[in-house]
Amino acid sequence: MKVVLIGLGQAGGKLTQALASYDYEMGFDAIRDALAVNTAEADLQPLDIDTMLIGQDRVKGHGVGGDNELGAEIMQSAATEVLDGLDGRITSQAEGIFVVAGLGGGTGSGGAPVLAKELKRIYDVPVYVLGILPGRSEGSIYQANAGRSLKTVAREADATLLIDNDAWQSADESVEEGFETINQQIAQRVGLLLASGEVIDGVGESVVDSSEVINTLRPGGIAALGYASAKASEDSAENINTITSLARNALLTGTSLPNAVKAETALLVIAGQPERISRKGVERARSWLEDETGSLEVRGGDFPLESDRLAALVLLGGVERSNRLQAFLDRAAEAYEQATEQQAEPAATFQNDELEDLF
Ligand code: GDP
Incomplete structure (x- = not known):
């Protein structure tokens, strides 16, 4: 799927760079252009991709704090x-636009819903947000910010692919220490998803098409991505169980939004050497996925890739009713309530236990 990425804020910029580098190193060419936008000059400086500083008249390049x-x-x-x-970056070749942002901060959190709305006014291709949720150990301001941002972003974007900062973390690292690792994981997993349907060197039996990614995201709202990989035999007949357990692990333990299982749509991509991919395994994995997600729309396809491993990517569309998401929204609403009580600002109204839209 040919996309253009716009990274907003610190996390958005770093992730956009990580995604663009991975795509380049792998030779996928799914990411056609990338731009990082920020109010903080210092966060743009270390980036190799093109950058744009905004809001100098308001914050003089120092960022918006939280x-x-x-x-x-x-x-x-x-x-x-x-x-x-x-202009000129989003060409007629682009099949989608991704706004990438950490939802718990300031620039990306506030900017993502606004930019998604503006992009949708102008472009016909889908506008998605790749949004990072703060981990549980991050402070309440992050939770509150992310709650309001998510609510608004879910309203404005065609779909929001959510990644919980706790999800793909290594066990022995704190969230901050782990950012590099997490960013690499995100770059690889989202990078593979975007590239599936692009690279058809060793043509597989049923390759993925970009339209399958787009159709899986069509329910809108929240999307999640699961991933698992394992060493595989050279003989596809021996990989039936490998493929079914890869799909299971991708959905149950490797997902970007823990406990997001029920979904309106799903896409199962099996990446690896075509000779190692067992059709029977893929069929079983797909029907397991149908039962588990409760979705009547489960798509599937292969992603031919030179490796002695096989990987499963599971993209879920329309997962907004997941327990994990509800738990996050409850936490964010509580944090927001506390913050507004403390500030006692009359302008910061908060009604009926619900998060206020950003605009
Ligand atoms: P902004 O620059 O004002 O948009 O704020 P940040 O991008 O720093 O957003 C803060 C949120 O993003 C927090 O929830 C952080 O945990 C998260 N975050 C910051 N940097 C990174 C990063 O490099 N990777 C990931 N995955 N999350 C990050």
Whole structure:
């Protein structure tokens, strides 16, 4: 799937760079262009991809702190400038646009829903958000910010692919220490998803098409991505169980949004050497996925790739009713309530246990 990435804020910029590098190193060419946008000059400096500093008149290149309302305002004022900067990058070849952002901060959190809305006004291709949820150990301001951002982003984007910072972390690292590792995991897994349907060197029996990714994301709302890989035999007949357990692990333990199992749609991509992919295994894995997700729309396909391993990617569309998401929203609402009580600002209204939209 040919996409253009726009990274907002610190996390958004770093992740966009990690995704672009992975895609380049693998020679996939799914990522056609990438731009990092930020209000903090220092966060743009280390990046190798093209960058754009916005909001100098308001924050003089120093960022918005954790103020996502200011992040949203600045993006609104800079919308024309950012869209002009994207002109010529989002060509007719692009099949989708991804806005990448950490939802718990300020610039990305506030900017992502605004930019998604502006992009949708102009472009016909789907506009997705790749959003990072703060881990459980992150402070309440992150939780509250992410809650409001997510609510607004889910309204504006065609779909929001969520990655929980706790999900793909190594056990022995704190969230901060683990950012590099997590970013690599995200780059590889999301990178493979985007590339499936692009690279058809050793033509498989049923290769994935970009439209299958787009159709899986069509229910809108929240999407999640699961991943698992394992060494595989050279003989496909010996890989039936490998494939079924890969699909199981991808959904049950390797997902970007833990406990997101029920979904409206799903896509199962098996990546690896075509000779190692067992059709029987794929069929069994697909029907298991249908039962487990409760989805009547489970798509599937192969992604031919030179490796002695096989990997399963499971993309879920329409997972908003997951327990994990509900638990996050409850936590975010509580954090937001506490924050607004402490500030006692009359403008910060919070009604009926619900998070307030950012705009
Ligand atoms: P912004 O620059 O104001 O948009 O704020 P940040 O991008 O720093 O957003 C803060 C949120 O993003 C927090 O929830 C952090 O845990 C998360 N975050 C910051 N940097 C990274 C990173 O490199 N990788 C990941 N996965 N998350 C990050």
